Amino acid sequence: MxxxxxxxxxxxxxxxxxxxxxxxxxxxxxxxxxxxxxxxxxxxxxxxxxxxxxxxxxxxxxxxxxxxxxxxxxxxxxxxxxxxxxxxxxxxxxxxxxxxxxxxxxxxRGHVGDEGCTTWAATGPATAGGRPILVKNRDSSVEHLRLQCVAHAMPAVGYRYLYVSSAGSPGVFCAGLNEAGLAVADTHVTSTDVGPGLPDHSLMMHVLEKHDDVRSAVDYLRSVPKMGRHNLLLVDVRGSLAVFEMGHRTSGLRGAHDGVLVNTNHFVSPEMEASFVDVSAPEEQGNSQRRFEQAARELEAAFGAIDAGLAQRLMAGHASPQSALCCHPGQATGYRTISTSIFLPAEGRMLFCHGLPCQGRWDLLAV
Missing domain, CATH: 1.10.439 (Penicillin Amidohydrolase; domain 1)
Incomplete structure (x- = not known):
């Protein structure tokens, strides 16, 4: 497979x-x-x-x-x-x-395997030309690869938007970009801070339909009850970046460092870091942190030259089994990278690879 x-x-x-x-x-x-x-x-x-x-x-x-x-x-x-x-x-x-x-x-309770995704964003002096970029490797089961789809949404009220999802799944199930130049991508985090609230696929749908910048989106996310269990990486056409780390009772917010922001499958903010539980198989413990560190190192090394081409190469990388951003099916979980999305808010476009980015074809889609 x-x-x-x-x-x-x-x-x-x-x-x-x-x-x-x-x-x-x-x-x-x-x-x-x-x-x-x-x-x-x-x-x-x-x-x-x-x-x-x-x-x-x-x-x-x-x-x-x-x-x-x-x-x-x-x-x-x-x-x-x-x-x-x-x-x-x-x-x-x-x-x-x-x-x-x-x-x-x-x-x-049982410490069984978990799925993961790698996301990052960059803007300003970190990028070639100063234009913002948001990138996501979606890691999931082969089942979701077979159901993966891209949708162009034109709601009766609100902004048009383009998003990646799964057939039969509700809302924005992975990542998206709206016509105002606001992009969002989620990652799952196994957390002890969970409760009744809106799920992330609903939150991302409302963010893309109703908001045009990161500040407005964050204000909305703070204002509604949230189920938790996810991080949302946000970037807008003006170059604002944020990771909103979601719990049910508490949330954290991280901003860019030198125009770069990385997010994987754990909490980093002081408010949320204690709520994260690593349920990976023993041989894969720390995988989220290793991918985070690998992406941060490579983006730091590429400072000033980050663009879509760099993103394609980075997300197809296999640095080591613990830090590979392009994940091939593992024995413990069977999860793999099923797509890469590269959002270019200033252009209103997405570069999309269905399947492993080290092997796949890239398509260019407009909002």
């Missing part, structure tokens, strides 16, 4: 109108992938059935469901449209997409 031949094409979706209509269009346009979506949901459903000692998850689900009904009607309507188009049960779809909290809890 490691060669270029198994990657195949990815769907490009066109979504417009209100959120229910956008969900319907998403579902209809990925209808050919329904068997794979059903298998992925069934596997998630089986994994995430709460046991007798996990009544807390049911309470968290019900509280989060109520919060979404109050604060995230667009996100729920989008999911309702997806469910209707694909012939799926809305509650099952919602439970499966919130089940990561339960799986994280089991990971913390």
């Amino acid at each position: 490691d060669g270029q031949t198994e990657v195949g094409a990815y769907p490009t979706l066109l979504l417009k109108g209100d959120h229910y209509a956008m969900g319907l269009q998403h579902g209809h346009q990925v209808r050919a992938l329904r068997p794979q979506i059903e298998r992925a949901l069934a596997a998630r459903w089986c994994e995430a059935q709460p046991g007798p000692s996990e009544a807390r998850f049911e309470a968290l689900y019900q509280e989060t469901r109520a919060l979404m009904a109050e604060l995230d009607r667009p996100g729920l309507e989008l999911m309702r449209g997806q469910a209707d188009a694909l012939g799926l049960d809305l509650e099952m779809l919602l439970r499966c997409n919130l089940a990561g909290v339960l799986l994280d809890s089991r990971s913390i």
Whole structure:
């Protein structure tokens, strides 16, 4: 499963109108992938059935469901449209997409393998030409590679945006860029600070639809209840950079150092660092920190010359098994890099590689 031949094409979706209509269009346009979506949901459903000692998850689900009904009607309507188009049960779809909290809890208790992603952004004197750039390697299962898609969204109200996601998944499930030049990318962090709140895919959708700069996006993120479990890396066309480290009770904010900001799968801010739990297999402990350090070193060495070409080479690198940014399937987890996204806010474009960046083809897409 490691060669270029198994990657195949990815769907490009066109979504417009209100959120229910956008969900319907998403579902209809990925209808050919329904068997794979059903298998992925069934596997998630089986994994995430709460046991007798996990009544807390049911309470968290019900509280989060109520919060979404109050604060995230667009996100729920989008999911309702997806469910209707694909012939799926809305509650099952919602439970499966919130089940990561339960799986994280089991990971913390059992120290089973975890997935990861590497993101970074640069601007100003760090880049060639001073233009901002945001980059993400998405590391996940081969299952998500087969479901990976790119969507052009034109909501009835709000900014147009381009984003990377998975067929059948709600909101912005990976990263995106809007027409105002604001880009955002997430990374998962296994955390003890989790509770009822909006999930990150909803938060990123609202950020891209309603906000045009990092300050406004951060103010929004601070103002709403959050589930936690993620970091969001943000960059805008003016060159502002931030990582918003999300907990349920507490959050942290990191800014750029010399025009560069790196983010992987752990918390760094003083407010959040104690909430991180490394659930990697013993031989992969510290992987997030090693990737962080590798990216930071290479970006520091390239100061003043960081551009899309440098990003392509960096994200395809295999420095060592512990610090490789391009991750090939591991024995412990099976996770691998399934795409690289390079967002260029000043140009309103994304360079996208579906599959391993050391092997794949690069496509240029505009918002």
